[in-house]
Amino acid sequence: xxxxxxxxxxxxxxxxxxxxxxxxxxxxxxxxxxxxxxxxxxxxxxxxxxxxxxxxxxxxxxxxxxxxxxxxxxxxxxxx
Numbered sequence: 243x244x245x246x247x248x249x250x251x252x253x254x255x256x257x258x259x260x261x262x263x264x265x266x267x268x269x270x271x272x273x274x275x276x277x278x279x280x281x282x283x284x285x286x287x288x289x290x291x292x293x294x295x296x297x298x299x300x301x302x303x304x305x306x307x308x309x310x311x312x313x314x315x316x317x318x319x320x321x322x
Contacts (some may be wrong), residue, residue, distance in 0.1 A: 245285065255319040256280075256289045261318040263309050274309075277302050283304065 244266055245253075255262055259262045262271040262280070271284040271289070278294040280287060298307070308314065 245282065245287070249287075250315065250317050251319055253287060253289070256291050257294070261316045263296050263305070263307070263314050263316055265305070265314060271307075272297070272305050274302065279305075 245264060250264060253262060253264075254260060254273065255276065255278070257278065257313045258275055259275065260273065260275060262273050264271055269288055271282065272278070273280075274292075277297040277299075279297050280289050280290070280294050
């Protein structure tokens with residue numbers, strides 16, 4: 243599922259208010275700074291602090307490598 247690009251422009255982590263990585267194929271938003279992931283359910287991001295899942299070091303390494311390899315989009319305004 244895809245998220246509307248306008249929505250991606252305004253989404254931020256509920257904890258540190260920074261950008262998130264959007265993994266469309268896994269339907270998660272990920273904050274690599276805090277190692278927290280947030281589910282996207284039926285196209286709706288669940289950005290509640292208490293719903294964030296802690297991500298272990300191995301999964302963090304996988305997601306950050308995948309983000310670099312695949313050019314995963316970050317939330318927030320697109321630089322330009």
